[in-house]
Amino acid sequence: MELRHLRYFVAVAEEGSLSVAAEKRLHTAQPSLSRQLRDLETEVGAQLFTRSSRGVELTLAGRAFLDHARLALGQAAEAVAAARRAVRPPKASFSVGFLTGQEVEWLPHVTAVLRNQLKDIDFRVSSDFSPDIAEAVQRGEIDLGFSRVEPQPDVSYKVIAHEPILVILPGDHPLAAKAEIDARELDPEAFIGYSDTPHVLRAIVERYFRDRGVVVSPSHFLDGFATGISLVASTRGVTLLPAYVVPLLPGSVVSRPLKGNAPVIEVAAGYRADNPSPVLDSFLERLDELISSRAAAQRLER
Known part of the structure; x- marks a missing residue:
């Protein structure tokens, strides 16, 4: 046969x-x-x-x-x-992890920086919560992580953006009619709080509320942007999330800026300085190009 x-x-x-x-x-x-x-x-x-x-x-x-x-x-x-x-030489691998949701924003800029190398490397992409991304970088499981600044042994960070934090609320909520929202106008009991997972965001928002004398008593808690958006839509509550979630909002949910000096949250590229990857070295040399291309894209969107 x-x-x-x-x-x-x-x-x-x-x-x-x-x-x-x-x-x-x-x-x-x-x-x-x-x-x-x-x-x-x-x-x-x-x-x-x-x-x-x-x-x-x-x-x-x-x-x-x-x-x-x-x-x-x-x-x-x-x-x-x-x-x-x-009989072919193995391709060099290069793995990038994104804070869930950030790949929509940053992946096109990453691939643009790597455009001359993509055909010669095994390029892998993953997404996870910010602490998990940082731990994966520390363990050497990924070469580059886009996350919050999460202190980890041997992990270095380069801040690449400052995301404003916005109010996320139902589109027919009374506060949605406002161009800007004062944090003191938020219903303390309708506010959706944060679990231990987004601890960087939680700390920033808690400090922001404390400085303004705002006290909330949430009954629901989010562990990521997807959960937060779902809770806003289903419970008709309100929360604060970074601006990168705006393109991901369903039609029934909207965003509004905070009035006055709004808080921001850092987006950083994390890596191990002792990582021998030549692709990582090349990428880090062109990190400013990544920052500039993303800033230019944002200006075009406005």
Whole structure:
């Protein structure tokens, strides 16, 4: 039994027609295809197809044979690919982790900086909570992390942006009619607070409220922007989140700036200085280009 017999069999089984398989899939003459299938049935020792004027259908034996034929063809293709990979030099890998939601904002700028290297590297992208991104950088699981400044042994940070923190609220909320919202106008019991996970954001907001004498008593707590947006939509509460979530808001939820000197939260690129990756070295040399391209894109959006 040869691989071509299996390819012919699978093509006919999937097309349900000898003529279609011969012409469109296999580019061979139909009589030759029929002969190859008869040879295969002789070797298997069972009829694999029933033939009629409407085409061909698999017999019970044919259905049993089909899965194994596909598997054998797949394994043969993988064997060829593995052999070809073995004679090619391995690509350098470069992995980037984003604070969930930030990949929408930053990934296009990252790939622009890496545009001349992408074809030569195994580029991997992931997203997670900010503390988890920092820990992954510290453990060497990712080369570069876009997160808050999360102190970790051996992890260095370069602040690349300052995101304003906005009020996130239902579109038909009375405060949504205002161009700016004073923090003291927020309903203390309707405010959606923060779990331990977004601890940097929580600390900034708590300090901001404390400086203004604002006291909240939340009954709901978010652990990430997606949970926060969902809670605003479902409970009709209000919360504060960084501006990068605005493009991700559903139609029923809106954002408004805080009145006066609003708080900001840093976005930083974290990495290990002892990481030997030449791709990381090249990227860090062009980090200012990344910052400039993102700032230019924001100006165009305004």
